[in-house]
Amino acid sequence: xxxxxxxxxxxxxxxxxxxxxxxxxxxxxxxxxxxxxxxxxxxxxxxxxxxxxxxxxxxxxxxxxxxxxxxxxxxxxxxxxxxxxxxxxxxxxxxxxxxxxxxxxxx
Amino acid sequence: xxxxxxxxxxxxxxxxxxxxxxxxxxxxxxxxxxxxxxxxxxxxxxxxxxxxxxxxxxxxxxxxxxxxxxxxxxxxxxxxxxxxxxxxxxxxxxxxxxxxxxxxxxxxxxxxxxxxxxxxxxxxxxxxxxxxxxxxxxxxxxxxxxxxxxxxxxxxxxxxxxxxxxxxxxxxxxxxxxxxxxxxxxxxxxxxxxxxxxxxxxxxxxxxxxxxxxxxxxxxxxxxxxxxxxxxxxxxxxxxxxxxxxxxxxxxxxxxxxxxxxxxxxxxxxxxxxxxxxxxxxxxxxxxxxxxxxxxxxxxxxxxxxxxxxxxxxxxxxxxxxxxxxxxxxxxxxxxxxxxxxxxxxxxxxxxxxxxxxxxxxxxxxxxxxxxxxxxxxxxxxxxxxxxxxxxxxxxxxxxxxxxxxxxxxxx
Numbered sequence: 392x393x394x395x396x397x398x399x400x401x402x403x404x405x406x407x408x409x410x411x412x413x414x415x416x417x418x419x420x421x422x423x424x425x426x427x428x429x430x431x432x433x434x435x436x437x438x439x440x441x442x443x444x445x446x447x448x449x450x451x452x453x454x455x456x457x458x459x460x461x462x463x464x465x466x467x468x469x470x471x472x473x474x475x476x477x478x479x480x481x482x483x484x485x486x487x488x489x490x491x492x493x494x495x496x497x498x
Numbered sequence: 499x500x501x502x503x504x505x506x507x508x509x510x511x512x513x514x515x516x517x518x519x520x521x522x523x524x525x526x527x528x529x530x531x532x533x534x535x536x537x538x539x540x541x542x543x544x545x546x547x548x549x550x551x552x553x554x555x556x557x558x559x560x561x562x563x564x565x566x567x568x569x570x571x572x573x574x575x576x577x578x579x580x581x582x583x584x585x586x587x588x589x590x591x592x593x594x595x596x597x598x599x600x601x602x603x604x605x606x607x608x609x610x611x612x613x614x615x616x617x618x619x620x621x622x623x624x625x626x627x628x629x630x631x632x633x634x635x636x637x638x639x640x641x642x643x644x645x646x647x648x649x650x651x652x653x654x655x656x657x658x659x660x661x662x663x664x665x666x667x668x669x670x671x672x673x674x675x676x677x678x679x680x681x682x683x684x685x686x687x688x689x690x691x692x693x694x695x696x697x698x699x700x701x702x703x704x705x706x707x708x709x710x711x712x713x714x715x716x717x718x719x720x721x722x723x724x725x726x727x728x729x730x731x732x733x734x735x736x737x738x739x740x741x742x743x744x745x746x747x748x749x750x751x752x753x754x755x756x757x758x759x760x761x762x763x764x765x766x767x768x769x770x771x772x773x774x775x776x777x778x779x780x781x782x783x784x785x786x787x788x789x790x791x792x793x794x795x796x797x798x799x800x801x802x803x804x805x806x807x808x809x810x811x812x813x814x815x816x817x818x819x820x821x822x823x824x825x826x827x828x829x830x831x832x833x834x835x836x837x838x839x840x841x842x843x844x845x846x847x848x849x850x851x852x853x854x855x856x857x858x859x860x861x862x863x864x865x866x867x868x869x870x871x872x873x874x875x876x877x878x879x880x881x882x883x884x885x886x887x888x889x890x891x892x893x894x895x896x897x898x899x900x901x902x903x904x905x906x907x908x909x910x
Binding site: 434458 | 515541543544566794795798831875876879880
């Protein structure tokens with residue numbers, strides 16, 4: 392099962408096995424990672440599952456839709472070039488080893 | 499002195515959010531989260547969308563896993579019914595006979611499905627869609643359903659219809675008004691979705707009610723309409739709206755008028771009792787008067803607002819309302835409350851399937867409905883948070899940059 396690393400704001404790391412087909416957001420929610428809020432449940436109506444993807448791994452992540460780009464304007468923490476909505480990062484074998492950084496705040 | 503205790507009645511999205519936010523805001527006392535559904539809090543929107551269609555499962559429905567509640571010391575009493583609120587003694591009585599004391603009480607009791615009062619409504623195969631249990635039954639029944647009648651063309655009825663047509667059932671939609679979703683969207687958006695459902699194969703009768711439901715041997719067989727049609731059906735979905743669960747508040751002597759009446763801080767006449775979510779009737783700057791809203795945004799933001807209030811940071815509730823609905827390949831996103839508009843400006847091309855309707859009242863932008871046009875929706879949410887200063891001419895002009903307009907507003 393692909394492993395995803397979540398880096399908390401204090402620098403601690405949580406490594407989770409996330410099944411293929413599950414989003415990085417859902418993986419966090421099901422494992423009690425508090426830094427992901429996901430108030431709309433993955434419908435791309437909010438931006439409370441915001442993460443920063445490890446920069447040199449950006450090329451491995453699925454392309455951003457126009458909707459995701461638009462919704463990223465609502466992030467509570469600074470939007471950066473490596474900002475993603477983790478509900479849109481559906482885990483594939485290629486994403487094994489992905490590292491995402493949790494932002495300071497989601498709301 | 500012991501820490502104050504909070505009790506939250508209702509385990510929907512609003513109740514869940516109030517409990518989670520209370521802990522996040524540093525509330526140290528006991529939190530009891532009580533609801534009559536025997537499961538951990540879950541999201542309702544997918545019940546008429548991806549969950550109904552079988553595209554998502556239970557794991558995607560839970561707001562948090564069961565361990566979250568123990569981890570955050572939230573006493574989740576799922577499957578418990580509150581029978582009485584004792585305001586003087588500050589206690590709750592539960593159907594199990596147990597009693598619970600509270601210093602702060604949050605009513606997040608939600609709403610329940612409004613039954614259709616006609617003969618035959620009790621027949622097997624006449625079903626509601628409100629809870630997970632309802633969705634599980636419908637998911638199973640849809641497998642065998644050939645002829646489906648949907649009574650009521652609101653969000654849930656139309657979402658259900660789009661899933662049912664995609665599954666190959668013959669779908670008929672009966673709506674008592676002339677405008678599907680007419681309570682919440684403009685005539686343009688209503689017409690656009692009516693046409694889309696017809697294109698997808700549903701037959702829609704507008705201005706038509708149900709006079710009775712027909713059946714044999716206890717099972718539904720059809721629907722007789724007020725204009726005399728007899729429509730065959732092996733499944734009838736009743737979705738004509740909801741009734742706010744306000745009885746507990748009413749019996750406790752609190753004001754009830756289309757929901758539990760609260761002030762701009764979501765507090766009832768009793769300063770220790772607050773109400774949020776689908777059951778709360780509150781004043782808002784986004785409408786001409788008071789409103790009661792049924793949405794995820796309203797539940798979540800109001801849950802946060804009352805948690806802050808209890809944790810010692812009371813604030814006026816003033817969040818921009820937003821809503822969404824998925825029907826077929828169409829995503830409808832609404833910012834603000836468009837009901838009561840006097841001018842509707844279309845931006846974009848409805849024939850191309852991507853457009854927004856900018857709704858004005860007295861020259862002021864009050865809400866925007868967007869179809870497959872998230873960028874407009876995002877801009878609208880920003881605009882409505884302040885003075886939009888967007889003229890109807892600017893809204894209609896697709897070359898006018900909305901994003902730059904919102905940027906300029908916030909830069910001031």
